[in-house]
Amino acid sequence: MHRQIAGKLTGRVTKWVVLAVWVIILLAAGSVASKLTDVQDNQASSWLPGSAESTKALDKLAPFQNQNDIPTVLVYKNDSGLTKAELTSIGQKLDQVQKLDGSVPAKGLDGRATQPSKLMQVSKDGQVAQGAVTFNFGKDGWNKLPDVKDQIEKTAAVPGTTMYVAGPGGQAADSAAAFAGIDGKLLYSTIIVVVVILLLTYRSPILWLLPVISAGVALTCAQAVIYLLAKNAGLTVNGQSAGILTVLVFGAGTDYALLLVARYREELHRHEDRHEAMAFALHRATPAIIASALTVVLGMLCLVVAQMNSTAGLGPVAAIGIGVGLLVMITLLPALLVIFGRWIFWPRRPHYDTVEPSSAGFWARIGARIAPRPRLVWVVTSVILAVCSLGFLQLNAHGLATQDSYTKDFDSVTGQQTLVDHGLADTSSPVQVVANADRAQAVGQAMQGIDGIGQPSPPIVKGGVALIQAPLESDPTSKAAFATVDDVRAAVHQVRGADALVGGGSAITTDIEQASARDNKVIIPLVLVVVMIVLMVLLRALLSPLLLVATVVLSFAASLGLSSLVFRHVFGFAGADASLPLFVFVFLVALGIDYNIFLMTRVREETPQHGTRRASLIALGSTGGVITSAGLVLAATFSVLATLPLVAFAEIGFAVALGVLLDTMIVRSVLVTAINLDAGSRIWWPSKLDRDGEPTPLEAAQQVEALDA
Numbered sequence: 001m002h003r004q005i006a007g008k009l010t011g012r013v014t015k016w017v018v019l020a021v022w023v024i025i026l027l028a029a030g031s032v033a034s035k036l037t038d039v040q041d042n043q044a045s046s047w048l049p050g051s052a053e054s055t056k057a058l059d060k061l062a063p064f065q066n067q068n069d070i071p072t073v074l075v076y077k078n079d080s081g082l083t084k085a086e087l088t089s090i091g092q093k094l095d096q097v098q099k100l101d102g103s104v105p106a107k108g109l110d111g112r113a114t115q116p117s118k119l120m121q122v123s124k125d126g127q128v129a130q131g132a133v134t135f136n137f138g139k140d141g142w143n144k145l146p147d148v149k150d151q152i153e154k155t156a157a158v159p160g161t162t163m164y165v166a167g168p169g170g171q172a173a174d175s176a177a178a179f180a181g182i183d184g185k186l187l188y189s190t191i192i193v194v195v196v197i198l199l200l201t202y203r204s205p206i207l208w209l210l211p212v213i214s215a216g217v218a219l220t221c222a223q224a225v226i227y228l229l230a231k232n233a234g235l236t237v238n239g240q241s242a243g244i245l246t247v248l249v250f251g252a253g254t255d256y257a258l259l260l261v262a263r264y265r266e267e268l269h270r271h272e273d274r275h276e277a278m279a280f281a282l283h284r285a286t287p288a289i290i291a292s293a294l295t296v297v298l299g300m301l302c303l304v305v306a307q308m309n310s311t312a313g314l315g316p317v318a319a320i321g322i323g324v325g326l327l328v329m330i331t332l333l334p335a336l337l338v339i340f341g342r343w344i345f346w347p348r349r350p351h352y353d354t355v356e357p358s359s360a361g362f363w364a365r366i367g368a369r370i371a372p373r374p375r376l377v378w379v380v381t382s383v384i385l386a387v388c389s390l391g392f393l394q395l396n397a398h399g400l401a402t403q404d405s406y407t408k409d410f411d412s413v414t415g416q417q418t419l420v421d422h423g424l425a426d427t428s429s430p431v432q433v434v435a436n437a438d439r440a441q442a443v444g445q446a447m448q449g450i451d452g453i454g455q456p457s458p459p460i461v462k463g464g465v466a467l468i469q470a471p472l473e474s475d476p477t478s479k480a481a482f483a484t485v486d487d488v489r490a491a492v493h494q495v496r497g498a499d500a501l502v503g504g505g506s507a508i509t510t511d512i513e514q515a516s517a518r519d520n521k522v523i524i525p526l527v528l529v530v531v532m533i534v535l536m537v538l539l540r541a542l543l544s545p546l547l548l549v550a551t552v553v554l555s556f557a558a559s560l561g562l563s564s565l566v567f568r569h570v571f572g573f574a575g576a577d578a579s580l581p582l583f584v585f586v587f588l589v590a591l592g593i594d595y596n597i598f599l600m601t602r603v604r605e606e607t608p609q610h611g612t613r614r615a616s617l618i619a620l621g622s623t624g625g626v627i628t629s630a631g632l633v634l635a636a637t638f639s640v641l642a643t644l645p646l647v648a649f650a651e652i653g654f655a656v657a658l659g660v661l662l663d664t665m666i667v668r669s670v671l672v673t674a675i676n677l678d679a680g681s682r683i684w685w686p687s688k689l690d691r692d693g694e695p696t697p698l699e700a701a702q703q704v705e706a707l708d709a
Helices: 002-009 014-033 053-061 084-097 141-156 167-179 182-202 209-232 239-268 274-305 309-329 332-340 362-370 374-394 411-421 437-447 479-492 505-539 543-569 580-610 612-643 647-684 697-708
Strands: 069-077 128-136 162-166 426-436 460-462 465-472 501-503
Touching: 002 014, 014 209, 014 332, 053 426, 053 501, 053 505, 069 084, 069 141, 069 167, 069 411, 069 426, 084 128, 084 141, 128 141, 128 411, 141 162, 141 167, 162 167, 162 411, 167 411, 167 426, 182 209, 182 239, 182 612, 209 239, 209 309, 209 332, 239 274, 239 309, 239 332, 239 580, 239 612, 239 647, 274 309, 274 332, 274 505, 274 580, 309 332, 362 612, 362 647, 362 697, 374 543, 374 647, 426 437, 426 479, 426 505, 437 465, 437 479, 465 479, 479 501, 479 505, 501 505, 505 543, 505 580, 543 580, 543 647, 580 612, 580 647, 612 647, 612 697, 647 697
Parallel strands: none
Antiparallel strands: 069 128, 069 162, 426 465, 426 501, 460 465
């Protein structure tokens, strides 16, 4: 039945119909996909759930501030001390910046309008001065900040001083610069690494084109679908999820292509008609590919229960990418392969009625070496991986301060650090407290004397709500600022009848960290349950899914442990984003289980004829090369993320790439195979495949060698 359906998709006529349909879809999707960057929302405040205190504060802050306001700090420095002439010039320049298009009247903490020059602050050592200017370009104004920064630098430069554009505006401009062309950079870099690995895998100057073209079609169509959902259905998309989409579609899509092409090549040795060979290849390989993709899709959809809107948005984005990639790889790619015929494999064309022995390859030899002592192999391997996982104790996943968020220097980071080093508070990112107006005085008094903030402003009252602000004395994204926010919250929440809420940039960031910690605790177990259920349905057993999930979790722990050591002692990163463990876990478990699915479905296919132990060795020899190639592709594509100047991307890319390599080189090939050989048919309990009469692991290895001979 399945073979008949597969044959209809790649028949002598239908292959052209499939190609024509995808060409039409691609033409329609192309213009839509290019608009994806227009609907990205990279503001941290939009990532938070409605239950967060800072989100509730934002609602009450609406009468006091425009949500589209972008506070921007100009920092001036002269190591020899700022002269009176320079200070006068700085004040004049600040007032000139105030006149640029998009600027709004400056206000002090008391809410009164004034000139930026009158709000200028000078450090006690006289070396640094700062002034703040606010811009508002409407809802999408954050996208205009790079151009605004250029205008500020031309307008506000003062000879003899070094100027930095900092604060939320400067940070957003630098972040935009870091993300500038990210889609193109990731796409081109990903294509390059995929092409190189496919060339090494296929040793064909032509064949690599078909998987790459198919992956490109999948990415374009996925971007179009995501754009429509973001524009019309409220899906949250940001630079992070858009970047991961590119890597995920090319990495996972190429994995599926490798598995299909390998099985197609195998069937071409058995069938003279390439259409018949493809029908058999799809019939045999598609269930494993669909199961793998379904596991990833369901794993990613688990993210929708996240409190973090950005994390919840990544789930559907990734799921759509995988789903579209799957559809393309089991329809368009087979049609292209059949259209081009056997010559596409040149110079190593697979000829009919010739068989490649499964015992001759590298992984078949590895299986033969494991067979004499499989229990010793899996025990030692597990212990080594468990020891590696201890590096997790050095992971500091509690968020990154501004100066720690980039892998290269940016003006906003240097400017922010300059303010901290010279004892100046960042006036653009104060702690903001909203409370009932009749309790405003009591709230202000509760804020007096709290370490880490300056003098609270007089209450500003509108509509029965009072706003009290206090400047932070530390970097708004630092742990010190988060601790200060907690102290302020503890103090103002004690004021009865005030209904006080603490907001502002630091409050938003600390709420993001807390929401991420909650998501880790909820989503990780949920993903494990989903993956377990998929494996139980696919393998129709209970013990083998338990063992496979355990091996993948061990692989995750080892990769994150090793990555933590590398982050701290090699790369010198100060910490990690709070969402790192969750992202790495989801990608490794959802994607890493793919390789076990590819292996175990082949084991199950061969077991009725050969028995579990022989089937395990046959499956390792048959799938070892393609799974290794698939792992290298996925690891290489994720490592592309490390080329971006963002610590969070670099850490995700490195940890996932390392985990994928561990999965393909050690966990799947050595650990899982050793467990299969040791346990034998018991891995299929309680199915009918759990039977007695299995040969020993060594006898199974000898029988496989004799079979191929």
